[in-house]
Amino acid sequence: MAAEQHDDTVTPSDAEVNLAIHRPHTARMYDYFLDGTTNFPADREAAGHALAVFPQAPFAARANRAFMHRATRALARSGITQFLDIGTGIPTSPNLHEIAQRTEPRARIVYADNDPIVLTHAQALLHSSPEGRTAYVQADVREPEALLEAVRATGVLDFTRPIALSLVALLHFVPEGAHEIAETLRNAMTVRGSALVMSHFTPDYAPQDAARMERVYRDNGNPVRARDHDEFSRFFTGWDLLDPGITSTPRWRPEPDAERISDAQASCLAAVAVRP
Numbered sequence: 001m002a003a004e005q006h007d008d009t010v011t012p013s014d015a016e017v018n019l020a021i022h023r024p025h026t027a028r029m030y031d032y033f034l035d036g037t038t039n040f041p042a043d044r045e046a047a048g049h050a051l052a053v054f055p056q057a058p059f060a061a062r063a064n065r066a067f068m069h070r071a072t073r074a075l076a077r078s079g080i081t082q083f084l085d086i087g088t089g090i091p092t093s094p095n096l097h098e099i100a101q102r103t104e105p106r107a108r109i110v111y112a113d114n115d116p117i118v119l120t121h122a123q124a125l126l127h128s129s130p131e132g133r134t135a136y137v138q139a140d141v142r143e144p145e146a147l148l149e150a151v152r153a154t155g156v157l158d159f160t161r162p163i164a165l166s167l168v169a170l171l172h173f174v175p176e177g178a179h180e181i182a183e184t185l186r187n188a189m190t191v192r193g194s195a196l197v198m199s200h201f202t203p204d205y206a207p208q209d210a211a212r213m214e215r216v217y218r219d220n221g222n223p224v225r226a227r228d229h230d231e232f233s234r235f236f237t238g239w240d241l242l243d244p245g246i247t248s249t250p251r252w253r254p255e256p257d258a259e260r261i262s263d264a265q266a267s268c269l270a271a272v273a274v275r276p
């Protein structure tokens with residue numbers, strides 16, 4: 001479970017960006033599930049309520065993170081050198097750029113998140129390989145045009161070449177309009193061979209647990225929407241799913257030495273698709 005030691009110190013720069021530490025944030029609750037130390041008492045209290053109804057949350061978080069690693073590695077090995085990761089989360093090594101640059105040191109990555117705490121820790125995301133580049137933008141996926149403009153302004157990604165868009169454990173935090181947002185983002189990835197990596201909370205494997213989890217998050221001010229297989233598949237409309245198609249997070253191209261996590265523990269769907 002979460003580490004014993006937590007650094008609850010708020011530095012002047014933290015205060016300037018208004019971390020609102022007295023209310024729970026999804027990034028910090030996720031950090032707690034991953035055994036991280038970037039969370040505050042309000043986050044830990046809300047995470048405790050979540051664990052009471054969904055004790056598998058730490059398994060789900062680890063399975064999700066491991067899926068992101070495998071999908072990123074697969075795409076880097078297939079020749080993709082550009083990544084846009086929206087809903088980055090508090091840095092947890094290895095981060096996406098570390099995975100991609102281990103395979104392709106020239107890889108370029110732009111990270112985006114709307115939580116100010118991710119911004120205050122973004123330095124860890126900016127340690128690029130010398131050959132590659134990384135950048136961080138603070139932006140909200142619910143305003144996809146503005147987010148894309150901020151990403152373009154970094155000059156890190158070349159939109160005339162394939163880009164892998166990563167929306168990992170993000171769009172369940174957007175109860176309404178998520179499909180339109182994904183479509184706007186997909187439409188910006190105009191080049192054949194661009195990719196979409198997604199995972200998403202689902203009621204498909206443990207419906208009652210998922211419904212309880214939705215209630216806990218709604219009550220702590222962070223509405224969540226679990227989506228089933230059909231709703232999830234619509235995020236990829238017109239793109240080609242890579243093998244093995246849509247699975248639970250631990251079943252997407254599992255590696256032999258991976259931690260054994262069941263579909264119900266993971267309770268997240270996962271897929272990678274490419275623009276034909």
Ligand SMILES: C[S@@+](CC[C@H](N)C(=O)[O-])C[C@H]1O[C@@H](n2cnc3c(N)ncnc32)[C@H](O)[C@@H]1O
Nearest residue numbers: 027030087088089113114115140141168169173
């Ligand atoms: C569960 S974490 C996932 C982190 C990482 N993608 C992973 O899978 O390990 C979700 C992240 O999405 C971010 N997020 C939630 N709503 C968002 C929004 N509207 N715009 C941008 N980021 C958002 C949260 O701040 C948090 O960092």
